[in-house]
Amino acid sequence: MPLTPLDIHNKEFGRRLRGYDEDEVNEFLDQVIKDYETIIRENKELQNQILNMQEKLNHFSNIEETLSKTIIVAQEAADEVRSNAKKEAQLIIKEAEKNADRIINDSLSKSRKVSVEVEELKKQASIFRARFRTLVEAQLELLSQDDWRTLDPGQHSELEQLSRG
DSSP, X not given: OOOXXXXXXXXXXXXXXXXXXXXXXXXXXXXXHHHHHHHHHXXXXXXXXXXXXXXXXXXXXXXXXHHHHHHHHHHHHHHHHHHHHHHHHHHHHXXXXXXXXXXXXXXXXXXXXXXXXXXXXXXXXXXXXXXXXXXXXXXXXXXHSSOSTTOOHHHHHHHHHHHHO
């Protein structure tokens, strides 16, 4: 058990002949008591500071642990958001590709229809030209005849058919 300032103060020494000067010893003991009390007080203050520092360390350790968990949760959330964004982007790309394919197929289909219609119109134009040429040739033949009144009734009906047709 450590000495207390009171133990030092109450310590009595035996007297002998030719011993130390009692006043000098008492002064020295008073100085030792005073220094010892100061050291004890400083020691208690340091212990209190250690306790405070330990509490702060525990507090900061808890904060660090909480922050670590928060960072992990944030990273997981960011990974999930990134993953969802990739999936959504892939779905958008697939949808866009489907739409592009549909648009291309529709355009090709319309292009084929227009091409068929153009060919049909060319055929009709060719037929019309041939009929018109026949009609014009028949009319020229009529014009080249001297007498128009002598027309054959059969020819007249043939001309009407050509002009209608």
